[in-house]
Amino acid sequence: MKVSEIAKAASVNPDTVRFYTREGLLHPQRNPDNGYKHYGSEDLTRLQFARKARQLGFSLAEIQSILDQADHDNSPCPMVRDVFEHRLAEVETRLAELEALRDRMRDAMAAWSTMPDGTPDGHTICRLIEHWDDSPERQTETLSAKGGQDDE
Amino acid sequence: MKVSEIAKAASVNPDTVRFYTREGLLHPQRNPDNGYKHYGSEDLTRLQFARKARQLGFSLAEIQSILDQADHDNSPCPMVRDVFEHRLAEVETRLAELEALRDRMRDAMAAWSTMPDGTPDGHTICRLIEHWDDSPERQTETLSAKGGQDDE
DNA sequence: CTTGACCTGTGACCTGCTCAAAGGTTTTAA
DNA sequence: TTAAAACCTTTGAGCAGGTCACAGGTCAAG
Numbered sequence: 071m072k073v074s075e076i077a078k079a080a081s082v083n084p085d086t087v088r089f090y091t092r093e094g095l096l097h098p099q100r101n102p103d104n105g106y107k108h109y110g111s112e113d114l115t116r117l118q119f120a121r122k123a124r125q126l127g128f129s130l131a132e133i134q135s136i137l138d139q140a141d142h143d144n145s146p147c148p149m150v151r152d153v154f155e156h157r158l159a160e161v162e163t164r165l166a167e168l169e170a171l172r173d174r175m176r177d178a179m180a181a182w183s184t185m186p187d188g189t190p191d192g193h194t195i196c197r198l199i200e201h202w203d204d205s206p207e208r209q210t211e212t213l214s215a216k217g218g219q220d221d222e
Numbered sequence: 223m224k225v226s227e228i229a230k231a232a233s234v235n236p237d238t239v240r241f242y243t244r245e246g247l248l249h250p251q252r253n254p255d256n257g258y259k260h261y262g263s264e265d266l267t268r269l270q271f272a273r274k275a276r277q278l279g280f281s282l283a284e285i286q287s288i289l290d291q292a293d294h295d296n297s298p299c300p301m302v303r304d305v306f307e308h309r310l311a312e313v314e315t316r317l318a319e320l321e322a323l324r325d326r327m328r329d330a331m332a333a334w335s336t337m338p339d340g341t342p343d344g345h346t347i348c349r350l351i352e353h354w355d356d357s358p359e360r361q362t363e364t365l366s367a368k369g370g371q372d373d374e
Numbered sequence: 375c376t377t378g379a380c381c382t383g384t385g386a387c388c389t390g391c392t393c394a395a396a397g398g399t400t401t402t403a404a
Numbered sequence: 405t406t407a408a409a410a411c412c413t414t415t416g417a418g419c420a421g422g423t424c425a426c427a428g429g430t431c432a433a434g
Contacts (some may be wrong), residue, residue, distance in 0.1 A: 106399085107412085129389080161320055253428095380429105382427100387425095399412065404405100
């Protein structure tokens with residue numbers, strides 16, 4: 071397969087294929103006639119793997135390591151498992167943050183839509199975000215208590 | 223306040239303060255004697271706001287816009303609200319993705335720990351990740367059916 | 375007065391791509 | 405057959421959002 075073909079097969083930008091090749095994730099052969107890169111089915115597997123792993127939040131360096139380990143799989147590679155566990159922990163942390171965030175934002179939107187004057191002004195939003203890490207329960211209170219102390 | 227002081231007050235890297243200043247988010251005065259930047263409490267407010275907003279996933283450009291609107295708050299700035307709504311939608315999307323991801327990863331870890339041979343090898347993980355977007359129900363099946371077709 | 379900790383601006387580096395330029399090759403169609 | 409379109413190559417720049425390093429100016433303590 072040529073660059074565009076493998077790119078199409080994996081639904082990625084051909085430049086991404088070239089980039090991954092430069093980075094050493096893919097190992098195409100060379101056509102000696104014209105210097106074109108020739109990718110095999112193994113490269114497609116690696117590329118698809120890499121794309122999935124990227125979606126999971128793995129870095130290219132991590133993917134590189136995993137792929138390298140898998141290449142000569144004589145090693146039991148506990149490192150791969152470590153990376154995976156580490157990623158899972160990060161995902162869970164991020165997830166919790168995002169959930170808290172979403173709840174806050176929903177509260178904020180709800181508070182705005184029930185505000186007497188209807189449209190929130192910039193200051194309202196700024197104050198809301200400024201106090202973002204106040205205790206969650208006090209968000210709407212913060213919102214409605216918009217006449218508080220000024221900073222200048 | 224000087225750069226390091228405001229940076230410390232907001233728990234950010236001084237270089238981030240300089241960067242934000244270059245980008246026009248902060249407006250320090252200049253000490254004519256030595257050319258040092260002098261930040262006021264308003265800048266600290268803006269900086270803290272900016273950091274919170276970044277955590278919420280707002281881009282610096284968005285923050286810039288919000289801050290500008292808030293500066294001369296004569297405008298009702300529906301744009302700020304639009305940005306916020308848009309962000310909320312993105313957060314919810316990302317959240318759903320991460321939840322699916324976490325579930326998959328947990329399943330994978332569980333499957334590994336109950337595997338007869340104990341330690342998963344690189345190929346096992348590769349196969350797992352390769353088939354990541356198969357129908358979710360079939361994940362553990364994919365795992366246990368590791369004797370399938372090989373790609374080499 | 376020297377030392378060390380700050381300040382200044384400028385510019386390089388990082389990740390994970392994406393795009394553009396300049397030139398060679400292959401395919402397609404008239 | 406040949407011209408044009410559509411590929412291929414390498415190189416290098418650009419994006420966000422910082423971070424860090426460099427060279428030189430400034431300031432407070434001893």
